[in-house]
Ligand SMILES: O=C(O)CCC(=O)C(=O)O
């Protein structure tokens with residue numbers, strides 16, 4: 249799939265700096281909206297750097313809280329099960345042996361954050377619960393802020409904000425720990441932490457500790473390292489935003505490669521529509537240069553199709569016209 253070295257290609261993904269408060273509708277906001285749209289079109293991702301102190305504090309607290317979570321006994325962690333894919337506690341998978349993960353649906357709701365915390369710590373852990381709830385809420389709000397910018401960046405009528413609000417009707421908050429590869433003491437040998445995939449959501453915001461490993465596949469077929477600074481947030485376009493935008497936004501394939509001796513922790517908020525929500529391309533995004541690429545479909549139908557087929561190009565096969 250990817251080739252490893254062509255110096256002519258872009259090896260960096262963009263970094264956008266968000267100030268504490270970018271007022272919606274201001275010139276700064278409109279300017280940033282255009283940059284967000286461009287990054288999502290060209291690369292399907294970017295690194296967001298911010299100076300929001302409360303968010304920075306939460307990011308630190310979340311990483312500390314996750315260490316406590318993954319340090320719990322296996323039998324405790326295994327109590328987190330779900331019939332839905334990518335939710336249950338996942339570990340020791342032969343394809344991705346370095347990776348352990350939890351997925352919590354609607355973690356910004358106090359009730360669900362509380363239920364998950366109670367399952368892991370039956371005697372209670374209020375600080376974990378509050379960190380999980382507020383961190384997932386902050387990232388989901390950021391997902392909405394970014395999708396509103398995308399509406400603006402395409403110069404679409406304001407009512408399309410309702411479309412993107414529906415694309416975050418629910419959410420999944422994923423917490424991942426990657427072990428360092430057993431063979432690698434020199435830091436030379438990279439092993440797969442997470443296999444190449446596109447996200448099946450609308451948009452993802454992703455944070456990590458200071459162990460790098462995320463790579464994205466460029467449109468030219470080259471794997472690019474994403475170097476995430478401390479408190480940086482990686483923004484990734486998912487299949488749903490790609491379909492809604494008539495393929496103008498790029499759902500970038502990404503993976504995690506692990507090397508070195510340190511554990512990697514990451515956490516992500518995936519913005520999701522409800523199963524019955526219809527994803528339909530705005531007519532404003534269809535013209536002679538951009539013929540309609542996707543028929544309308546419901547999110548639940550697409551997800552079922554993906555789960556049953558596991559096709560890399562599931563979106564094109566399922567909804568392509
Ligand atoms: O751990 C990471 O940096 C990437 C996680 C990811 O891509 C995912 O969970 O979909």
Ligand SMILES: [Fe+2]
Pocket residue numbers: 445446447502
């Ligand atoms: Fe992903």
